[in-house]
Amino acid sequence: MAQMMGSHGTMSERPPDVKEIDILWITAGLGCDGDSVSITAATQPSIEDVVMGAIPGLPKVNLHNPVLAYEVGDDFMKYWYQAAEGKLDPFVLVVEGSIPNEHLSGEGYWAALGTNDLTGQPITTCEWIDRLAPKAVAVVAAGTCATYGGIHAMAGNPTGCMGLADYLGWGWKSKAGLPIVNVPGCPVQPDNFMETLLYLLYQVAGLAPMIPLDDQLRPTWLFGKTVHEGCDRAGYYEQGEFATEYGSPKCIVKLGCWGPVVQCNVPKRGWMAGIGGCPNVGGICIGCTMPGFPDKFMPFMDEPPGGKFSSTAVSAYGTVIRSLRKFTNATLNKEPKWRHNGPTLTTGYGEGVNMGTSTSGKLPNS
Numbered sequence: 001m002a003q004m005m006g007s008h009g010t011m012s013e014r015p016p017d018v019k020e021i022d023i024l025w026i027t028a029g030l031g032c033d034g035d036s037v038s039i040t041a042a043t044q045p046s047i048e049d050v051v052m053g054a055i056p057g058l059p060k061v062n063l064h065n066p067v068l069a070y071e072v073g074d075d076f077m078k079y080w081y082q083a084a085e086g087k088l089d090p091f092v093l094v095v096e097g098s099i100p101n102e103h104l105s106g107e108g109y110w111a112a113l114g115t116n117d118l119t120g121q122p123i124t125t126c127e128w129i130d131r132l133a134p135k136a137v138a139v140v141a142a143g144t145c146a147t148y149g150g151i152h153a154m155a156g157n158p159t160g161c162m163g164l165a166d167y168l169g170w171g172w173k174s175k176a177g178l179p180i181v182n183v184p185g186c187p188v189q190p191d192n193f194m195e196t197l198l199y200l201l202y203q204v205a206g207l208a209p210m211i212p213l214d215d216q217l218r219p220t221w222l223f224g225k226t227v228h229e230g231c232d233r234a235g236y237y238e239q240g241e242f243a244t245e246y247g248s249p250k251c252i253v254k255l256g257c258w259g260p261v262v263q264c265n266v267p268k269r270g271w272m273a274g275i276g277g278c279p280n281v282g283g284i285c286i287g288c289t290m291p292g293f294p295d296k297f298m299p300f301m302d303e304p305p306g307g308k309f310s311s312t313a314v315s316a317y318g319t320v321i322r323s324l325r326k327f328t329n330a331t332l333n334k335e336p337k338w339r340h341n342g343p344t345l346t347t348g349y350g351e352g353v354n355m356g357t358s359t360s361g362k363l364p365n366s
């Protein structure tokens with residue numbers, strides 16, 4: 001909706017459907033707060049740009065995250081109570097950390113935030129999710145613990161913990177009709193999270209269509225490709241050149257890289273400001289974005305079973321192709337033979353004409 005702005009031009013922005021929105025970010029799942037720390041490195045967009053109003057078209061954004069907040073105690077908690085009472089609307093709920101199974105906690109509890117004034121007992125993380133999820137306009141799981149359970153949910157853990165969709169149900173929808181949005185990563189890649197949050201804020205503002213998600217509730221544009229498809233070392237893999245020790249620039253599949261079967265854009269995007277990205281900088285991909293992480297990727301430093309077969313097959317092809325490429329490369333490293341300083345033009349244009357004998361002032365054959 002274009003709007004006149006006087007003699008200096010027009011404002012082409014459509015105003016957001018909502019003027020102000022809160023983000024309630026609970027870090028009281030089972031986790032390390034690493035996702036909150038990670039997003040402080042985001043640049044596309046930065047958290048500062050979002051909360052300080054630098055992004056055109058966004059409503060005013062109020063962030064409530066215990067790791068990043070100035071407020072403490074009751075000053076911090078008041079927003080949570082207001083949201084639970086329906087007095088803070090609209091808000092986005094971000095969950096960080098895996099959700100413990102409080103049916104298994106006996107007389108204690110696994111995880112909590114704040115204290116119930118009436119009972120003096122901690123308010124469990126599960127209770128907060130039960131109170132807030134039905135009132136949230138969108139619910140986002142940040143990091144692999146909150147999305148799929150992560151490290152805390154591996155075999156043998158006593159908490160029975162799980163991802164948010166395991167807790168609320170995979171078909172769960174917010175009051176605005178949005179599914180849970182999963183942004184996995186251990187920790188979450190900073191820009192992946194902020195870009196997703198920005199998309200949801202635009203969607204709530206009525207400025208973006210429904211967020212596209214895959215069957216694991218991941219944004220499709222971020223998790224549609226494998227690590228291998230974006231890896232700096234993929235050329236070595238294709239030529240059958242594999243590192244046998246760290247420090248080599250070659251493909252590190254034999255050192256334990258799971259990149260060919262893991263969906264993650266980190267090698268393409270880098271980690272901070274385009275720098276880094278696991279295998280690009282020598283770290284094996286351990287599949288930290290995947291629902292099967294960590295159990296299905298362990299032991300981490302062993303060559304993946306599928307990698308043995310594929311790297312053996314690629315080695316045979318790669319050895320032949322590599323030597324053919326060396327031959328072609330050697331010819332491409334030489335200039336064409338007609339680039340010389342002499343009286344005869346040998347490019348093929350006017351074949352064999354001696355330029356030094358031309359007196360007409362015209363080019364040969366012109």
Ligand code: SF4
Pocket residue numbers: 227228229231232233234235237250251252253257258259260279285
């Ligand atoms: S290092 Fe990993 S992701 Fe990169 S080419 Fe090798 S197997 Fe693929």
Ligand code: SF4
Pocket residue numbers: 185186227262263264265266267277278279284285286287288289290
């Ligand atoms: S490349 Fe692998 S280990 Fe690195 S962030 Fe992506 S999934 Fe995790």
